Amino acid sequence: MGIILPTEFYRRDALEVAPELVGKIIVRTLGNGSELRERIAEVEVYRGTEDLGCHASKGRTPRTELLFGESGIMYVYLCYGMHWLMNVITGEKEQPQGILFRAGTVHDGPAKLTKYLHIDGSFNAQPLCGNPAVRIEDDGFRPAVRTAPRVGIDYAGEYWKNVKWRYIAEDSV
DNA sequence: TTAGTGATATCC
């Protein structure tokens, strides 16, 4: 039970949306009608063409085109040939921003999360609002959130590597 | 610490 987050929730700056996204619940409805639920425990912000950790820093390509587009759209891509990573686009159009779902309270790790939720490349470019297969709900729980540097982007340079755009729930249910 | 894996971008 909970309020499904509307498109407007995502149409704000990623740095504003990310801390609020922590504690929300990803609800995945499978083909057989069963529901999988996972509370978001950790997210990371990738924002702007100048952010060397963000895919959009390489410019506009068929792959990154999504980041420049509508908010509330999922950006799902394959990493290291075997892991699907799930993001949601935020901000206004032409602002390349995305938020990576890095961990849930049960499943720790971005690829484990998508594996559990049965999220793969077929979800890329699909909306997260009004989607019968997957949605994010707010059940009113507000965890304390702390920040930390992002992980896995050693190539991004000293500044962008150390920016505290990782948001982590202090406690969970 | 390292293997495994394939899409993407960037070079010919």
Added chain:
DNA sequence: GATATCACTAAA
């Protein structure tokens, strides 16, 4: 067409 690079995970 060929190569280098990767927002990771599991096993050792």
